Amino acid sequence: MAIEHNWHDILWREWHFTHDEVYAEQLHFALAKDDIGQPDLTDAVQGRPLLPEVEAALRQGLRRSSSVRQFWGGRIQRLDEEKAEYISVGRSVKDLSHVHWFRRFLGRHLLVEIGGHAVDALEKVAYGPNAFAKKDARWVLECIAADTTARLSGEPENWICPDCWVSCGPLWIDRPWRPDWQFYGCRHCQRSHQLFHSTQEMVAVLDNKGQGITFKDGLVRANWFTRRTLFDFDRVEIVRATDEEVERFAVQVGNDTDSVRRPRYPHIRCTIAPECSLSTNTLRILRNSFGHVEQTAS
Numbered sequence: 001m002a003i004e005h006n007w008h009d010i011l012w013r014e015w016h017f018t019h020d021e022v023y024a025e026q027l028h029f030a031l032a033k034d035d036i037g038q039p040d041l042t043d044a045v046q047g048r049p050l051l052p053e054v055e056a057a058l059r060q061g062l063r064r065s066s067s068v069r070q071f072w073g074g075r076i077q078r079l080d081e082e083k084a085e086y087i088s089v090g091r092s093v094k095d096l097s098h099v100h101w102f103r104r105f106l107g108r109h110l111l112v113e114i115g116g117h118a119v120d121a122l123e124k125v126a127y128g129p130n131a132f133a134k135k136d137a138r139w140v141l142e143c144i145a146a147d148t149t150a151r152l153s154g155e156p157e158n159w160i161c162p163d164c165w166v167s168c169g170p171l172w173i174d175r176p177w178r179p180d181w182q183f184y185g186c187r188h189c190q191r192s193h194q195l196f197h198s199t200q201e202m203v204a205v206l207d208n209k210g211q212g213i214t215f216k217d218g219l220v221r222a223n224w225f226t227r228r229t230l231f232d233f234d235r236v237e238i239v240r241a242t243d244e245e246v247e248r249f250a251v252q253v254g255n256d257t258d259s260v261r262r263p264r265y266p267h268i269r270c271t272i273a274p275e276c277s278l279s280t281n282t283l284r285i286l287r288n289s290f291g292h293v294e295q296t297a298s
């Protein structure tokens with residue numbers, strides 16, 4: 001059902017399931033005052049709504065109900081302000097056991113926003129000594145698993161981490177005594193938010209006069225010279241580079257152990273700009289690294 005119609009059911013379910021009494025009271029104030037829907041306990045079989053669902057329901061409530069606006073308007077604004085700033089994983093994890101319920105609320109919602117980068121810190125709390133924070137940490141982890149799977153599992157190879165230039169893949173949340181939870185994030189750093197969506201190819205550009213990564217109409221062009229380490233790519237374009245530089249790149253490719261990238265190399269096309277003259281030996285090394293190597297005509 002669309003959120004315009006069931007936002008109050010979602011908030012009543014959150015009220016029903018949360019173990020945070022003060023927070024439950026705050027939800028109750030806002031919902032009971034306008035006599036919004038009624039807590040439908042047959043609905044409870046659906047379980048606790050995920051954190052992103054609760055947030056969407058609160059935002060919908062702001063539009064539909066004056067009492068939700070009155071109690072939650074400033075709080076959601078505060079949440080948005082915190083999201084716009086740098087979000088500290090350490091502080092947000094500490095906030096899960098803060099004395100004030102609203103900081104606990106902020107902690108949960110900021111951590112699910114951070115996603116994969118917060119997983120390691122959350123795992124420590126989830127199986128640590130603090131009984132209260134533990135429950136919330138496990139809940140946030142479950143929400144990260146569900147949220148990143150919903151957003152990224154359809155085409156993980158098309159979601160690119162802007163830090164590592166590496167695509168997403170399935171990762172694991174450790175749960176002692178029970179099956180691990182799967183989530184999705186950057187294969188290198190676990191990042192799962194603010195990713196590039198690449199709908200075309202990723203091109204590795206070798207241009208020793210160029211820098212950085214560009215992103216246009218879903219096409220990603222990343223210059224190897226920016227960091228001189230490997231990243232994901234579907235095609236290679238050598239624009240300006242010396243024999244030594246190309247060889248260093250080829251050696252990295254030859255030594256690459258990444259299980260996603262390795263099988264791609266024999267199919268990768270590598271083009272060399274007409275004005276870039278490489279030695280026969282360098283060309284031979286490139287032919288050993290990639291499926292198709294050609295100098296483009298001027």
Ligand SMILES: [Zn+2]
Nearest residue numbers: 161164186189
């Ligand atoms: Zn990354």
Ligand SMILES: [Zn+2]
Nearest residue numbers: 114117191193
């Ligand atoms: Zn991050």
